Amino acid sequence: MMKQKMAVIGLGHMGRQMIHRLLPQYTEKIEVVAICDSDESSLHREAAEAGIRPRLYTDYRQLLDEVTLDLVYIAVPPSLHYDVARIAFEKGIHVFCEKPLANSLTEARSLVELAEESNVLHAVHFSxxxxxxxxxxxxxxxxxxxxxxxxxxxxxxxxxxxxxxxxxxxxxxxxxxxxxxxxxxxxxxxxxxxxxxxxxxxxxxxxxxxxxxxxxxxxxxxxxxxxxxxxxxxxxxxxxxxxxxxxxxxxxxxxxxxxxxxxxxxxxxxxxxxxxxxxxxxxLPILKQIIQILNGESGLIYDFYDGYNAQVVxxxxxxxxxxxxxxxxxxxxxxxxxxxxxx
Structure with missing residues (x-):
């Protein structure tokens, strides 16, 4: 079975949780091939502590342009969710996004529409x-x-x-x-x-x-x-x-x-x-469900529709x-x- 290639964008609390706690449970099924954060010292430190050797980026646009991916995990501040997800959808990459879905209801609705047009998996990290x-x-x-x-x-x-x-x-x-x-x-x-x-x-x-x-x-x-x-x-x-x-x-x-x-x-x-x-x-975890879906099995996720409807309230x-x-x-x-x- 081919491993799914994944990038983690954003190394705040949730991004660190992903590379240090969640991803090590699924190393036979998914590989972190790139990570991105605006703080270059954080990139080197977190990669070393996690014992991984992904490509390191400070610009998510460059990462998404240069790296072949199956899945991207978006853990940047909410104001950047829209742009990262938009680029990923344009490239046919599956998207796993932290909450809230976007920084405004207008952005959230647009992301739902882009997700549907792209015909790829779209999930919000609601657990x-x-x-x-x-x-x-x-x-x-x-x-x-x-x-x-x-x-x-x-x-x-x-x-x-x-x-x-x-x-x-x-x-x-x-x-x-x-x-x-x-x-x-x-x-x-x-x-x-x-x-x-x-x-x-x-x-x-x-x-x-x-x-x-x-x-x-x-x-x-x-x-x-x-x-x-x-x-x-x-x-x-x-x-x-x-x-x-x-x-x-x-x-x-x-x-x-x-x-x-x-x-x-x-x-x-x-x-x-x-x-x-x-x-x-x-x-749980939701990551396990996503991996199952990407491998052709059934899985339970909360998609961008769920993210949008929560953001309405x-x-x-x-x-x-x-x-x-x-x-x-x-x-x-x-x-x-x-x-x-x-x-």
């Missing part, structure tokens, strides 16, 4: 819906473990933004950063997959006096297609540890997914108790109108599940 705790939560909901859902609460609360391990020049910028864009997009997309389309958004958002800085406080309501409402609370001034959680209130009890992966359940008259997800088999949160905004006219299709494809 939360396939996490064992989320799959367990979904199974409990399907079994009516807490009865009919009445409402939900989504907490995106941080003692500071950015977090200590997340320092870079753009993570706090109003254009490309903020916790809604970096963290909230994961939960928006997961909610769309597990609970169905978000159709209406009402948001109150506060920004610091500095017009370049990202949001400080958010209070919002997301309304699902069956009128269930999700109350969103966001802040960068939380006292104590950060809280990134979804709490689902039902007629017969509550399910709480706390800090990404800790699942709890309560009944009407009982306190929250931990729920193990050890019995759940997850198809994200932009409605970040740029609110008066009262509820009906986002249904902007949504593409009626996709509520991951995309299973074969090439």
């Amino acid at each position: 939360l819906p396939l996490d064992p705790a989320v799959l367990k939560l979904q199974g409990l909901l399907e079994d009516q473990a807490i009865g009919r859902i009445q409402s939900m609460d989504l907490y995106l609360e941080f003692p500071q933004w950015p977090r200590a391990w997340q320092q870079n020049p753009w993570i706090t910028s109003r254009q490309q950063g903020g916790y809604l864009l970096e963290v909230g997009i994961h939960w928006i997309q997961m909610i769309q997959q597990v609970f169905g389309p978000i159709t209406h958004v009402k948001s109150e958002i506060e920004f610091p006096p500095d017009s370049n800085q990202s949001e400080s406080r958010v209070q919002a309501v997301l309304r699902l297609h069956h009128d269930i409402e999700i109350r969103l609370s966001g802040t960068d001034q939380r006292e104590g540890e950060e809280r990134v959680s979804l709490v689902v209130h039902g007629e017969e009890g509550t399910l709480a997914l706390e800090n990404w992966r800790d699942l709890y359940r309560s009944g009407k008259d009982t306190d929250l108790q931990p729920v193990s997800a050890d019995d759940v088999v997850s198809p 994200l932009e409605a949160l970040r740029k609110p109108g008066e009262g509820f905004t009906d986002v249904r006219p902007q949504l593409m299709g009626d996709k509520t599940e991951g995309f299973i494809v074969t090439t």
